[in-house]
Amino acid sequence: MAERKYESQNSLDPSNASETIRVDYLARVEGEGAIYIKKRGAEVDTVQFKIFEPPRMFEAFLRGREHTEVPDITSRICGICPIAYQMSSIQAMEQAVGIQVTPTIRDVRRLIFCGEWIESHALHVYMLHAPDFLGYDDAIQMAKRFPKHVVSGLHLKKAGNDLMTALGGREIHPINLRVGGFYHLPEPNALRHMLDPLKRARDIALETVRFVSKFEFPDYAYDYEFVALSHPDEYPIHEGRIVSSRGLDISVSEYLAHFDEIHVEHTHALHSVLKSRGEYLTGPQARYYLNENKLSHTVQEAARSVNFTREDCKNPFKSIIVRSLEMLYACEEAIRILNEYEAAGPSWVPYGPRAGVGHGCTEAPRGILYHRYEIDSAGMIREARIIPPTSQNQKAIETDLLNVARKYIHLSKPQLQHRCEQTVRNYDPCISCATHFLKLEIENE
Amino acid sequence: MNRKLVIGVGNRDRGDDAAGCLVAEQLRKIAGGHFDVVESAGDISELLEYFEKYEEVILIDAVCSPEAHEVLRWNGITDRLPTILSGASSHVLGVAQALELARALNLLPRCLSIFGIPGKEFGYGVPLSSQTVRHIEWVCQQIILE
Numbered sequence A: 001m002a003e004r005k006y007e008s009q010n011s012l013d014p015s016n017a018s019e020t021i022r023v024d025y026l027a028r029v030e031g032e033g034a035i036y037i038k039k040r041g042a043e044v045d046t047v048q049f050k051i052f053e054p055p056r057m058f059e060a061f062l063r064g065r066e067h068t069e070v071p072d073i074t075s076r077i078c079g080i081c082p083i084a085y086q087m088s089s090i091q092a093m094e095q096a097v098g099i100q101v102t103p104t105i106r107d108v109r110r111l112i113f114c115g116e117w118i119e120s121h122a123l124h125v126y127m128l129h130a131p132d133f134l135g136y137d138d139a140i141q142m143a144k145r146f147p148k149h150v151v152s153g154l155h156l157k158k159a160g161n162d163l164m165t166a167l168g169g170r171e172i173h174p175i176n177l178r179v180g181g182f183y184h185l186p187e188p189n190a191l192r193h194m195l196d197p198l199k200r201a202r203d204i205a206l207e208t209v210r211f212v213s214k215f216e217f218p219d220y221a222y223d224y225e226f227v228a229l230s231h232p233d234e235y236p237i238h239e240g241r242i243v244s245s246r247g248l249d250i251s252v253s254e255y256l257a258h259f260d261e262i263h264v265e266h267t268h269a270l271h272s273v274l275k276s277r278g279e280y281l282t283g284p285q286a287r288y289y290l291n292e293n294k295l296s297h298t299v300q301e302a303a304r305s306v307n308f309t310r311e312d313c314k315n316p317f318k319s320i321i322v323r324s325l326e327m328l329y330a331c332e333e334a335i336r337i338l339n340e341y342e343a344a345g346p347s348w349v350p351y352g353p354r355a356g357v358g359h360g361c362t363e364a365p366r367g368i369l370y371h372r373y374e375i376d377s378a379g380m381i382r383e384a385r386i387i388p389p390t391s392q393n394q395k396a397i398e399t400d401l402l403n404v405a406r407k408y409i410h411l412s413k414p415q416l417q418h419r420c421e422q423t424v425r426n427y428d429p430c431i432s433c434a435t436h437f438l439k440l441e442i443e444n445e
Numbered sequence B: 001m002n003r004k005l006v007i008g009v010g011n012r013d014r015g016d017d018a019a020g021c022l023v024a025e026q027l028r029k030i031a032g033g034h035f036d037v038v039e040s041a042g043d044i045s046e047l048l049e050y051f052e053k054y055e056e057v058i059l060i061d062a063v064c065s066p067e068a069h070e071v072l073r074w075n076g077i078t079d080r081l082p083t084i085l086s087g088a089s090s091h092v093l094g095v096a097q098a099l100e101l102a103r104a105l106n107l108l109p110r111c112l113s114i115f116g117i118p119g120k121e122f123g124y125g126v127p128l129s130s131q132t133v134r135h136i137e138w139v140c141q142q143i144i145l146e
Helices: A059-062 A067-077 A082-097 A104-134 A139-145 A149-166 A188-213 A253-259 A284-294 A296-306 A310-314 A314-340 A394-407 A415-424 B016-031 B042-052 B097-104 B130-145
Strands: A021-023 A033-039 A045-051 A226-230 A239-243 A257-262 A271-274 A354-366 A367-375 A380-385 A436-444 B004-009 B036-040 B056-065 B072-075 B112-117
Touching: A033 A394, A033 A415, A045 A394, A059 A257, A059 A284, A059 A380, A067 A257, A067 A367, A082 A104, A082 A380, A104 A139, A104 A149, A104 A188, A104 A314, A104 A415, A139 A149, A139 B097, A139 B112, A149 A188, A149 A314, A149 B042, A149 B097, A188 A296, A188 A314, A226 A284, A226 A354, A226 A367, A226 B130, A239 A253, A253 A284, A253 A354, A271 A310, A271 A394, A271 A415, A271 B056, A284 A314, A284 A367, A284 B097, A296 A436, A296 B004, A310 A314, A314 A415, A367 B130, A380 A394, A394 A415, B004 B042, B016 B036, B016 B130, B042 B097, B112 B130
Parallel strands: A033 A436, B004 B036, B004 B056, B056 B112
Antiparallel strands: A021 A436, A033 A045, A226 A239, A257 A271, A354 A367, A367 A380, B072 B112
């Protein structure tokens, strides 16, 4: 494996009181953010993960719009996980108007969600995260030494993209999802051609698990409160109760009774906390930790074969293994649904608008995504609330940064800088879908 | 299937960024079956799939550069590509990065010609600038002539 070349003379010397580390452009992290680390002598006493991305006002855009517009508007929040935004909003609206979809519609929703997990995880694992572990600045550099693996990652991503296109009309901001179901359900024969690529993708995902499990992981662990959806019969993707590793077990409708958003001066994004206990972590590690027994035999066997256990979820650097296992699961699940798929019944459930409140929560690739809407009797949106996973994880990111900076403060400046960037990338944060700008500043006092 | 493909890269909802898509749209009407034409958002896996299938590729994309006023051209095989080609978010590799990745993977087609159409307005839903309209016509003519 290639080695990063660091200049050891730049080590953070505790005796150097004016030393500052600044990273003006951090690639492979989504959105506009910064890290501020303050040292007192040899101790790190303050870490701030700052998001200075301007507010995007989506909740305000939604007020006064038809409730039927919500999937098309909310999908624009993210180009990499639009299905999660569409599904959380659609399910909230369906609860508000009091309808339940058919089993077929439910299956197709799970199927397109599998596509999103595959393409999002493949992108992060191969293009954004793996270079950290292999000592490269980006996937282009990595591709020169590991071409077979990068090509495999691109094939995986394409399998996910194709699934989204086949079911959603297009891979970015799909247009076929609506309140009540789909505008059009594809004929089974029209989806059969997806099977072979998905079987190949499944094989690649299994290889990916083996590949990434050989990486060298920093020796770090933290006892997070994991929060994820949980479903009695399946690994959670688009439905379930909200549970945690410390006993939380609530319906989606109870979310706001247990979670709070608080304004923190140094960031534009609200921090989420559990009202009773504070910070928590959502995302692949939480899903796996809380739902390992719902994974297929193949996935559980793959985890065993690389000696990955639930306890490994407490090392955030190993999130790359969890994403790989989830890709394997999503491929298998997609194949299962495709094999059983029959386009029976209507593509959407008819209904009439009525005044009501609805809540929706799905597992975006990065964690739980909560939506709440209030609509009037004409179906117009009166209130909207959207709480994305990255904002929920901000406190956990700051905790990791603090602990990692303390643990590795002895490293050279470039090494510490890289380790801090990697710590943020563990979360695959999606601060926005516009720019990528993260400034890291470490200041001695 | 033809051995030659024209790829129009862009976003139709972002002003002059639609240039590549509109070149593709016009060429599709007049190509007369001499080459295949597709539109693309520039997704890396999609571009690589095209590169595998076609020996000769012409790629058209908008570029964002205050200094550029005329259509820019590159030989995708021999030239180093500037980052002004479809800079995008970190979750979507830009076209220049995608092409560099294809180069690293030895997956570029035998011939790759790139047109960069300088844009002025890239806002949401804004109309094409008059300069871009002219450039689109010129690029279409060049591709037909060549």
